[in-house]
Amino acid sequence: MLGYIVKRLGSLLATLLVASIIIFVVIEIVPGDPASFMLGLNAQADTVVALRTELGLDVSKPQRYISWVSGMLQGDFGQSYTYRSPVADMIGDRLWISLPLALYALGLSTLIAFPAGIWAASKRGRATDSIVMGFTQLGVAIPNFWFALILVLFFSIKLAWFSAGGFAGWEQGFFAAMKSLTLPAIALALPQAAILTRVMRSSLLDVMGEDYMRTARAKGLTERQALVHHALRNALIPVLTIIGLQFSFLIAGAIIIENVFFLPGLGRLVFQGIAQRDLIVVESVVMLLVFAVVLVTFLVDIAYAWVDPRLRQGRRR
């Protein structure tokens, strides 16, 4: 088991390393001179020079890369050019919005998808199954930001149960904050729940056709007992994969959703950074988001080994 974890950790670090290099190259090198890029075409020569020194652009590229990475490892994400404040602080504030939102959405979607998928699989071929499948087809086709708009139209404007946007702030208390995250989380969770339901259902159906289910029934287990004690755990394995993969879509979705609800999260930060040509901010936030995705993949891999003992010895499948 340890060997497996070490291998996966190595893979994680390697991916992060290469990703950071790519981000660095794209942001700092491709546009030519970052300083003039940031200041735009009409900048005066001396401003550009001043900025170059400030950004430390006079040292070589590999050196800049190393100081960037080592800075990040120590928690120093540089200074935002536009706001003149440490990027780390800005990220810190925003993180406490984006992260809970993502987790909230993940929790909601799993809470809906698991029972729905199991139910549909157990009633395969019958009306319930078709209805659930119909809903998931619809759920997958609905863009989450459009669903968000519809939710706002209904629940904020027509019914006034929720505010149409903005974040209450954690100082107002846990529930107030979560309330302002509820509509966004639901909007995010919908397509995820639809996908997960389908995966859960098809994974269960695959498992139910396996030979060991026949052995279980021959032992005297009822269909339900066999499903719960034997099928579920095996069915979880592909579902875990999908959750891991979907996480990156979740992050992408969260960025967009924040736009709909005017939530001051990481997504807004990135867009503002682009609009203001503040490369340092963009660089750091993108790196952070990639890190989140890779971390989740790693955790999913670990969860695999916990669920499936065949992987613990690190054998080649």
Place this chain on the structure above:
Amino acid sequence: MSGKSDSMLSLDEVSLSIHGTPILHKVSFQLAQGGTLGVIGESGSGKSMTALSIMQLLPRGSVLTGSIRFAGQELTGLGESDLCKLRGSDIGMVFQEPMTALNPVKSIGSQVSESVRLHRDVGRREADIVAMKTLARAGLPNEQFPLSRFPHELSGGQRQRVVIAIAIACKPKLLIADEPTTALDVTTQKGILDLLKQLQHEEGLGLMLITHDLAVISSMADDIVVINKGRIVEQGHMASVFNSPEKDYTRQLFAASALTQVRRDNSAHLVKPDTKPLLVVKNLVCEYSTGSRKLFAAPRYFRAIDDASFTIHEGESMGLVGESGCGKSTLARALLGLMPLHSGSIELGGESVSSMQQVSRAARKLMQIVFQDPYGSFNPRHKVERLVGEPLHVLDEKLGAAERSRRVAQVLTSVGMCSEDRDKYIHEFSGGQRQRIAIARSLIIKPGIIILDEAVSALDVCVRAQVLELLDELAKEQGLAYLFISHDLGVVQRVTDKVMVMRNGKVLEHGLTATVFAAPVHDYTKALIAASPVLTL
């Protein structure tokens, strides 16, 4: 046969249809207390469905009529919860595929004790103790096989023992075994069959043994039921059905199993002095790397073929026997240049070659191969003409389309198919027909040697006999030599002139078939021959 009143299990006019398709028709037979009933039939005969009907574990859309009585109780019409009480505790079942019969994410101990906890009102600890005892009785001692083992850590035979342990944990009265050893090696098979016999003896278990292998039944069963296309053809005591079968189908089945049609005369075979050696293999070694255990250690190597040497002459049929993993298929691939050679040489038609590339070019003009799986050995997307004509790629001269078509037609007729078949797709043919087409494919470039890699192992007994007859005729007509690879000693004994026994990559024994089988020298050969079920009474 015992009368209905004292039989433990009796089926009376049981008919089954699934989604309207009739599967079983008025099947009736009995099994006495503590007796062994053998059910024999070919694939698709309905024998497995009979077993599932008893357990009432039929797929959706099944309609079952007739009566199934077990220990005085009528099973048809019984509610699901009552059936669940019977399954696993009064009736146990063992299935065919041990590799997939166990839940891979649960330990073997939990799977056995689950059976106990389901039917007996005991706590976890007690159930575990019973599980340990049962596993030990099934031949898996606790020191080597603790309850915490997982299925993937066990071999096929060991997994089957776990399945048997699960089935007998609650001391059932009846054990139904559906092809329990078909997927296992000969020696492993003997172990499992011995275990079943022993359990029967000790517990007074009734055993219903379903198989297509007549030799297995002849060694295990008191009574026999012959089933074909969902109907019982014949039934009775083993001895009487065997010695005087009444129905044609039964006769046909027995004859095919005994391979009485095969006319190869291997008793008088001697290598005539002027017969050319076609293939001479000297000290062949093939290895492949299995990756490194530790991060920085050198990769380990596995010797798939360890110093093999043999010769095949023109017109000779050489058998190659061994259990799975012994290297026989690897040898076939090495001969065809599909595996790199580590050391040693292969002489083909006089030319000596020692690297994989050289081997492949020389080999393919001289040797062709017929594979085991009649379903997997053809690309489902190509027509038969293209499939059979594929080896023509090997020839130096490029042939036009008309010529190719002509040759394909010719070779198809020589294996008993029609020339029109070349325009069809492979899925339109049965298993036996596909193997004929596979043989046609191997003949098209007029090779000297055909390698038959378990080519008849996946076929039904009657079809197998026909294909072996065909091979016999072709050998006589065209002077073909064969390398006949098989795990089935009975077939090899009938069909080959010489034989080699392989184990762990080494050729342990070789010589004339008649000699080796009559007086084996090596212990392993002796064990193999002893373990093979023989068709006698």
Place this chain on the structure above:
Amino acid sequence: MKWQTIVPGAILVSIVIVAALGSFLWTPYDVADLDIRNKMQTSSALHWLGTDHLGRDIFSMLMVGARTSIAVALVAVGIGMGVGVPLGLLAAARPYSWSDELIMRGNDLVFAFPALLIAILITAVFGRGSANAIIAIGIFNIPVFARLTRGAALSVWTREFILAARVAGKGAFRISYEHVLPNITNLLIVQSTIQFSLGILAEAGLAYVGLGAQPPIPSWGRMLAESQTLISLAPHLALYPGLAIVFTVLGLNLLGDGLRDWLDPRMRRER
């Protein structure tokens, strides 16, 4: 079951394609026509789906917007398949070799960047527009097809008819083309409909945040963005473009599901 999905799916998709192609020939109104006096009207005989805040006819905008969505998604799938499938075949032909490892690591790397992030990176540096949206979505499609192809091809390589081809002396390249590819085509077809529908969603998302097609090219996503501030006054502005997206994606998914059911049992019958 399969006809229940293929037929409606095909119908929906055809409607959208016809609308998109038809828009080259005719739309009820020109999308550049601004009719401020008649702005923000709901459905009427003159404007079937009403007008937006600048007086443009929504129905016409949807038709022209269909072009953008389809074009972007289609080219992106093309990029994904054109690069991904050969990579996957190459990886499967030499499994566990350095080229295979390289391709798989590359896949993992791209998967670490959500499509939106790739688009953000590209647009931050190279500017906004449809072309960059296509590149971003296309880049994300490559590992999807590469991974799928590699997995499916690997299982085809283990089948015995491949051995038969090798015995006939054919090399890996020829075998990949003659034997492997035809046997994974079904899978690829189904996956491309899925990726197509994902592409439509992705394009809409990018357009919504302003990273997709730029004005004056109409785009469903941007129509949604523009409708947001006016949503309480004119909800239909948000409704129709969204429904158009749902319509298209649903149609593609149904088609894909139906195709999968149709193509699979045929392969199973071949056993």
